[in-house]
Amino acid sequence: MFGKGAKSFVAQLPLLFAMVLFSFISLWIMHLDMNMRSSLM
Amino acid sequence: MDCCEVKDGIHMMPGNPDWMFFTGIGLTLLVSFLLYFKKNDRRITSRFDLTKIRFIEWLIKKRWVQFAFQLPLFLLFVIILYAGLFGNQLINIAPALTWTIWWGGLIFAILFLGKIWCFVCPWDFIASLVSRLRFWNVNKDPISLNLKWPKYARNITLAIGLFIILTWLELGYKVTSDPFATAIMGIAMTLLVVFPIFIFEKKSFCRYGCLVGRISGLYANVAPIEIRAKSHDVCLSCKSKDCYNGNDNGYACPTGLNLTGLNENTYCIMCTECFKSCPKDNVALNIRPFASDILDYRKPRLDEAVLAVILLSLTSFHGLSMTPVWEDLTSGGVSIISTLNTFFGLGSLFSFSVGMAGILLVPFLLYIFLCFLSHKIAHNEITTKEIFVRFSYSLIPIALFYHLAHNGMHVAMEGQMVLPLLSDPFGFGWNLFGTVGQTYPMLLGDTTVWILQVIFVVIGHIIGIKIAAKA
Numbered sequence: 001m002f003g004k005g006a007k008s009f010v011a012q013l014p015l016l017f018a019m020v021l022f023s024f025i026s027l028w029i030m031h032l033d034m035n036m037r038s039s040l041m
Numbered sequence: 042m043d044c045c046e047v048k049d050g051i052h053m054m055p056g057n058p059d060w061m062f063f064t065g066i067g068l069t070l071l072v073s074f075l076l077y078f079k080k081n082d083r084r085i086t087s088r089f090d091l092t093k094i095r096f097i098e099w100l101i102k103k104r105w106v107q108f109a110f111q112l113p114l115f116l117l118f119v120i121i122l123y124a125g126l127f128g129n130q131l132i133n134i135a136p137a138l139t140w141t142i143w144w145g146g147l148i149f150a151i152l153f154l155g156k157i158w159c160f161v162c163p164w165d166f167i168a169s170l171v172s173r174l175r176f177w178n179v180n181k182d183p184i185s186l187n188l189k190w191p192k193y194a195r196n197i198t199l200a201i202g203l204f205i206i207l208t209w210l211e212l213g214y215k216v217t218s219d220p221f222a223t224a225i226m227g228i229a230m231t232l233l234v235v236f237p238i239f240i241f242e243k244k245s246f247c248r249y250g251c252l253v254g255r256i257s258g259l260y261a262n263v264a265p266i267e268i269r270a271k272s273h274d275v276c277l278s279c280k281s282k283d284c285y286n287g288n289d290n291g292y293a294c295p296t297g298l299n300l301t302g303l304n305e306n307t308y309c310i311m312c313t314e315c316f317k318s319c320p321k322d323n324v325a326l327n328i329r330p331f332a333s334d335i336l337d338y339r340k341p342r343l344d345e346a347v348l349a350v351i352l353l354s355l356t357s358f359h360g361l362s363m364t365p366v367w368e369d370l371t372s373g374g375v376s377i378i379s380t381l382n383t384f385f386g387l388g389s390l391f392s393f394s395v396g397m398a399g400i401l402l403v404p405f406l407l408y409i410f411l412c413f414l415s416h417k418i419a420h421n422e423i424t425t426k427e428i429f430v431r432f433s434y435s436l437i438p439i440a441l442f443y444h445l446a447h448n449g450m451h452v453a454m455e456g457q458m459v460l461p462l463l464s465d466p467f468g469f470g471w472n473l474f475g476t477v478g479q480t481y482p483m484l485l486g487d488t489t490v491w492i493l494q495v496i497f498v499v500i501g502h503i504i505g506i507k508i509a510a511k512a
Binding site: 008015036 | 053054055056057059061062065066069070073077353357360361363364365366368370404407408411412414415416418419420421423427428431432435436439443446447450454455491494495498499501502505506509512
């Protein structure tokens with residue numbers, strides 16, 4: 001989509017950053033303590 | 042077996058330890074740079090058609106088979122409705138069966154079996170029965186006005202809206218612990234499926250409006266199973282297009298698909314009607330490598346792209362809303378909800394709604410901004426919208442595998458709660474199987490759950506990176 005070359009490499013970095021950020025958030029949420037549903041039953 | 046900690050009557054599962062969290066981050070960063078810019082990525086594209094097995098071919102062409110699978114699910118659905126509406130509201134099987142077993146297990150079913158839920162769907166069972174007035178035989182004149190779905194609504198906006206509403210009800214109203222509300226939601230879903238079948242042609246609601254079908258549709262592109270034409274040449278030479286139009290042996294494709302152009306699982310509901318209607322016996326039920334469709338998605342669409350980003354936001358929100366960062370149930374300490382409560386002073390539900398809207402919007406706007414940034418750097422004719430649509434599919438496996446990690450925790454740590462309830466599903470004081478009053482260990486210990494969660498997130502990230510690299 002972006003073609004080749006250094007510019008294409010740099011252009012894709014924001015999207016790569018987005019994916020790393022979203023995976024980081026997933027890991028961070030799982031790092032937190034959780035109130036389990038069983039406590040609500 | 043490890044166990045949850047109990048604070049002030051609240052069962053708390055400790056989060057992943059620091060070392061596991063940082064290992065997960067390290068792995069995601071490592072695979073990002075190793076895979077994203079890797080060239081000459083070879084892929085396995087082979088398929089095995091399960092209909093080559095005589096028994097499966099025989100089974101799949103029998104009209105009564107779907108009925109035989111749907112009937113038990115329908116009866117279970119009736120039990121859930123009865124329990125929710127008329128059962129004891131404290132001891133009740135409806136929430137555990139619905140939210141822990143079904144909603145929790147659904148994502149695992151999609152990962153391995155694709156749109157299998159649509160095949161056994163009890164809502165579809167009811168809608169088909171009342172419209173077709175047949176248990177399984179073909180009725181060429183079902184009760185329906187057969188109107189076309191409105192042109193402006195031929196997208197999945199309705200399903201996205203229903204998904205947001207469901208999440209708001211589920212987490213805002215804590216429907217997951219309320220048997221009566223769970224039953225009401227089941228009835229509401231039934232009405233949502235049944236009414237359109239009397240008005241619109243085929244199963245238009247399944248195609249455009251069903252939130253379960255559309256979410257599982259996007260996720261099913263990762264699944265290792267597909268229904269496809271055996272030979273595209275045979276399809277191209279076919280004049281009657283019975284898969285699309287239907288015949289005496291099978292209904293027209295309920296979601297309006299034509300096998301000739303079927304390359305993704307998104308809208309296939311695996312009803313198997315095309316196996317019955319195809320006069321050339323040209324339909325295959327293929328086992329294939331994971332993520333086959335999504336690595337080579339041919340028809341990206343804006344509405345699907347929006348759902349992909351929303352899926353990511355809302356699945357993360359499911360997890361976040363259970364943490365003390367969102368709402369501190371134990372000590373009344375500082376949390377997002379308490380801060381919003383103090384700021385607005387309009388009650389918890391209002392604060393919840395504002396917080397949820399923020400969590401929906403922030404990732405969405407951030408992603409648009411990053412796509413815009415990418416567009417500016419590239420400085421070519423590719424628009425921000427094109428980048429948004431094309432790259433959003435790389436977020437689907439990240440959402441799916443986080444969803445698996447989150448739901449897997451529910452099933453592993455809460456699934457055993459169903460066992461005592463099986464003996465007394467309505468809270469009437471029964472003890473049918475002698476399991477009342479028994480305590481059962483969790484299916485998996487918390488260390489195992491943590492390890493699996495990190496593995497799931499890393500796998501989702503790897504697939505996402507591979508999709509983005511190909512986009």
